[in-house]
Amino acid sequence: MKDEYYSSRGGYLLNKMDRRMTGSHYSESLNYPIHMPDGSILYPGGGCEKKAHWNWRWSQAKLKWGIDEGYVVFRQNDGKWSVYFKQYEKVDNLGNEIVRGTPYLNLLASDSISSARGTREMMELFEDKVFDYPKPIKLISTLLDMVGGDDLVVLDLFSGSATTAHAVMEWNEKNDASRSFIMVQLPEAIKAAAGSHGFVYRTICDIGEERIRRAGESIRRRVEMSENALDLDVEKKSVPDIGFRVLRIDSSGYEDVRKTPESYTQGDLGLDVDTTKAGRTSLDLLFECLPTFQIPYSTPITELDGEVFDGYTVYSVNHGQLIACFDENIPERVIRGMAQLEPKPSYAVVGEDSLLDSAARTNFTEIFRQSADELQGQTQVRIL
Ligand SMILES: C[S@@+](CC[C@H](N)C(=O)[O-])C[C@H]1O[C@@H](n2cnc3c(N)ncnc32)[C@H](O)[C@@H]1O
Numbered sequence: 215m216k217d218e219y220y221s222s223r224g225g226y227l228l229n230k231m232d233r234r235m236t237g238s239h240y241s242e243s244l245n246y247p248i249h250m251p252d253g254s255i256l257y258p259g260g261g262c263e264k265k266a267h268w269n270w271r272w273s274q275a276k277l278k279w280g281i282d283e284g285y286v287v288f289r290q291n292d293g294k295w296s297v298y299f300k301q302y303e304k305v306d307n308l309g310n311e312i313v314r315g316t317p318y319l320n321l322l323a324s325d326s327i328s329s330a331r332g333t334r335e336m337m338e339l340f341e342d343k344v345f346d347y348p349k350p351i352k353l354i355s356t357l358l359d360m361v362g363g364d365d366l367v368v369l370d371l372f373s374g375s376a377t378t379a380h381a382v383m384e385w386n387e388k389n390d391a392s393r394s395f396i397m398v399q400l401p402e403a404i405k406a407a408a409g410s411h412g413f414v415y416r417t418i419c420d421i422g423e424e425r426i427r428r429a430g431e432s433i434r435r436r437v438e439m440s441e442n443a444l445d446l447d448v449e450k451k452s453v454p455d456i457g458f459r460v461l462r463i464d465s466s467g468y469e470d471v472r473k474t475p476e477s478y479t480q481g482d483l484g485l486d487v488d489t490t491k492a493g494r495t496s497l498d499l500l501f502e503c504l505p506t507f508q509i510p511y512s513t514p515i516t517e518l519d520g521e522v523f524d525g526y527t528v529y530s531v532n533h534g535q536l537i538a539c540f541d542e543n544i545p546e547r548v549i550r551g552m553a554q555l556e557p558k559p560s561y562a563v564v565g566e567d568s569l570l571d572s573a574a575r576t577n578f579t580e581i582f583r584q585s586a587d588e589l590q591g592q593t594q595v596r597i598l
Contacts, residue, residue: 217300219284224303228287231297232258235269244269248277250295251288260294272299272307283309327353336375339428344407344421345375354381364391373397376422379458380429386454387433394455394512397422401462423460430456461511467494467502468598489566496540499565500529503598507536507561522551530555540565540598549578553585553593563596 215226235241245264247255259268272280280286280299285307287298299307306312332348354377358368370378382395401417408414415421437453469489490499504511513532526548528539537552537559544564552562562582569575579595586592 217284219302223305226300226302228298229301231270231272231286231299232260232268233271234259234267236267239269240267241269244271244273246270246274248297250290252290254295256295256297260296270297276307280307322353322356324352324356327356332377335377335380336425339425339432340413344415345418348375349377351377351381351384354378355385358382358385358393364389364393366393368393368395369398370395371398373399373422374418376425376429379422379426383426383430383433383454383456387437387451390451390454392455395458397426419460426458430458459511461501464498465491467491467499496527496529496538496565499540499598500531500538500563503538503563503596504531504536506596509536518551518555520551522547528552530559534559536561536563538563539568542567543570544568546577546581549581553581558585558587558590559593561596562593563598565598569597 215228217223217226245258245268247257247262247264248270250256255262257264257268258270259265270277277286285300287300289296289298301307304311327350329347329350331352332350333343335351336345336348337343358381368378368382370376373379376397376399379395379397382393385391386393399419399422401419403417404415404421406414406416413424415424433456434453437451440451467490469491500515501511504513509532515532516530518528518530518537526539526541526544528537528548528551530537534555534557537555539548539552542565552559564578569578575597578597582593582595
């Protein structure tokens, strides 16, 4: 609320002047009558008679000051009087300037925060109403403004149409920041529909994924247009990172071949059993092993080229921290090529089928052992 002191005191809320007190919190001196504007008197707790346990929150002297300075409000409702004091934004109840410790209230009162606006924002990207009640970007960006940190990770476990991802990318654009996001969503089926530009969506994940793509593109276009603007005074922005990966949770890429010692038969001891599940790609296996090495899923991954790797897919993860190849029967030249990389990888990973027999496995381990040097140490090898 606002009053004539708004410019110096800011807005205010009304707070009741009386309280029911317990035990030793009660003070006899705070149980006094106050004269109402119509001449009647009021005791704390209501009525013109003194009530046990009730107190005014202010002393008589402070009340007088408050009335003179416009801090006290008398209100009549259904014939009953109540007394309130104003809690201002910028001053305390003694008139001293303050900075409120809780700058945000639970209530976000803004015209720009409405579901209708969320729907309009989706329509702009999809030319179609593809999702019911998406949150407006402004709601999430208001929340993003409340926390500090230019590179924090924003997690939304119920991501729906991925408003949060959209808001994070726009926040990065506006603040020249590099916050990242993790969106989690059940692949809830929806009636398959064809959206604009031939995009067919079958699950809520499809909608979220496509939204992130389209939102990123629109941010890129907007920034590039402003870069091309001829106005030299305008500060040029760079396109924020609009890249993202989509991962699906699944069972492990490997068959569970663990056995108790007593269940082993002589035949099992051949051990050259293929444990990789059918239909799993080498990228599936690569992503499955990243947590083992505490490498985040967002890490850069490239495929190595060069004659020595010809015909084989060798991944370099996090600028060569980990190298991996899950192809079958990797020849020695590829393994040597991996071992000779500079800087030396911390980890080298191959699949079980990548090494033909136990001799090849020993050879693999040996090649990396010999490539160790004093400065960079030894690459740890893993056969998965
Ligand atoms: C209301 S939507 C989120 C809307 C989103 N903020 C937006 O702007 O589009 C909530 C989503 O959470 C998912 N969800 C609900 N209950 C869940 C649960 N128990 N586990 C995982 N996901 C759930 C639903 O699939 C639904 O799409």
